[in-house]
Amino acid sequence: MSALQLNDVYKSYGETEVIHGIDLEIDEGEFIVFVGPSGCGKSTLLRMIAGLESITAGELQIGGERVNEMPPSQRGIAMVFQSYALYPHMTVYDNMAFGMRIAKASPEEIDRRVRSASEILQLNEYLTRLPKALSGGQRQRVAIGRAICRDPKVFLFDEPLSNLDAALRVATRIEIAKLKESMPETTMIYVTHDQVEAMTLADRIVVLSAGYLEQVGAPIDLYERPANLFVAQFIGSPAMNIVSATLAKAGKISTVRLASGNEVKVPIATDKELEGTAVSLGFRPEDMTLITGKAKALIEGPLSLVESLGEVTNLYFDLEGTPDPLVAKTPGTGDFKRGEHVKFTADPDKMHLFGADGRTLLR
Numbered sequence: 001m002s003a004l005q006l007n008d009v010y011k012s013y014g015e016t017e018v019i020h021g022i023d024l025e026i027d028e029g030e031f032i033v034f035v036g037p038s039g040c041g042k043s044t045l046l047r048m049i050a051g052l053e054s055i056t057a058g059e060l061q062i063g064g065e066r067v068n069e070m071p072p073s074q075r076g077i078a079m080v081f082q083s084y085a086l087y088p089h090m091t092v093y094d095n096m097a098f099g100m101r102i103a104k105a106s107p108e109e110i111d112r113r114v115r116s117a118s119e120i121l122q123l124n125e126y127l128t129r130l131p132k133a134l135s136g137g138q139r140q141r142v143a144i145g146r147a148i149c150r151d152p153k154v155f156l157f158d159e160p161l162s163n164l165d166a167a168l169r170v171a172t173r174i175e176i177a178k179l180k181e182s183m184p185e186t187t188m189i190y191v192t193h194d195q196v197e198a199m200t201l202a203d204r205i206v207v208l209s210a211g212y213l214e215q216v217g218a219p220i221d222l223y224e225r226p227a228n229l230f231v232a233q234f235i236g237s238p239a240m241n242i243v244s245a246t247l248a249k250a251g252k253i254s255t256v257r258l259a260s261g262n263e264v265k266v267p268i269a270t271d272k273e274l275e276g277t278a279v280s281l282g283f284r285p286e287d288m289t290l291i292t293g294k295a296k297a298l299i300e301g302p303l304s305l306v307e308s309l310g311e312v313t314n315l316y317f318d319l320e321g322t323p324d325p326l327v328a329k330t331p332g333t334g335d336f337k338r339g340e341h342v343k344f345t346a347d348p349d350k351m352h353l354f355g356a357d358g359r360t361l362l363r
């Protein structure tokens with residue numbers, strides 16, 4: 001039995017439909033990450049699961065039981081938000097204990113749960129402090145601790161790290177990864193627009209766009225086998241390069257012709273009827289190789305921007321007939337100059353082909 005199930009779930013605010021029929025099954029103990037651009041419906045979906053928003057149509061099941069009409073407090077769910085609203089005049093201990101005191105739990109039970117949560121989150125030495133004496137990351141850990149104390153079956157996070165600065169984000173992300181390990185039976189749904197959080201934390205990622213579910217899969221699956229152009233360009237950073245091309249020859253191996261006339265044989269099978277039609281060829285910045293001298297390039301153009309990150313350098317260059325610059329990742333630093341002509345090959349085994357409808361032509 002799945003921990004949580006969405007069956008053809010819709011949400012409208014007044015006349016405006018924002019979630020357009022989502023089907024999703026989540027197993028007990030799974031760590032699921034919802035990703036997608038701002039406004040795609042991540043928070044709405046999470047709030048519907050929590051019971052903070054009504055479900056316009058469709059069904060939500062928790063533990064096999066329909067819960068559409070069940071109030072939030074009875075769903076066995078705890079939620080952590082972006083802003084960690086702690087009570088400023090209460091100690092860390094009291095902040096974590098507050099909900100249980102309201103629920104009239106015994107002092108022994110409260111103490112046991114607070115100690116266990118603060119153990120998991122390494123908050124032991126801060127229990128007597130007030131929130132103002134904590135860093136942003138520690139405060140967010142207290143908010144998470146408060147949720148743990150409720151012993152939820154399902155744990156929901158809505159962009160819990162987005163108010164933290166870069167270093168704290170990394171540290172707190174690692175805490176959340178440990179939290180997941182220490183609560184293997186608890187199902188977790190985590191909303192983020194951060195690639196790295198999604199890739200590193202998720203058992204499965206759910207990619208949303210404009211209220212539609214684009215693809216569900218393990219992080220590496222989405223990276224290696226995106227179902228369509230949207231997922232291909234959303235997962236991976238910098239985004240996958242997409243170039244307009246023609247399917248010159250269909251077959252078990254497809255010959256793809258670029259606007260430049262350059263051709264590449266890609267080990268992807270295509271139907272004869274697609275021969276001569278427009279396709280999009282995709283290849284990731286990390287699957288490209290810089291070439292020098294007389295060697296034949298697949299793509300080339302003038303460098304428009306050099307981004308040196310230390311361990312890698314991103315080279316942006318203009319390809320004739322393509323509006324957006326392409327980008328290649330090269331290891332290390334290098335001596336590159338804007339305007340310089342650069343040439344690349346790309347690994348055909350790692351290329352992707354998309355039909356005119358944006359769907360991936362499968363290997």
Ligand SMILES: Nc1ncnc2c1ncn2[C@@H]1O[C@H](COP(=O)(O)OP(=O)(O)O)[C@@H](O)[C@H]1O
Pocket residue numbers: 013018036037038039040041042043044045
């Ligand atoms: N209370 C509301 N009333 C009307 N529209 C809303 C409300 N909340 C969210 N929306 C709309 O629903 C869509 C999804 O929003 P949201 O779930 O917050 O997106 P995300 O969390 O992915 O950024 C957006 O178009 C947003 O404007």
Ligand SMILES: [Mg+2]
Pocket residue numbers: 042043044
């Ligand atoms: Mg949101």
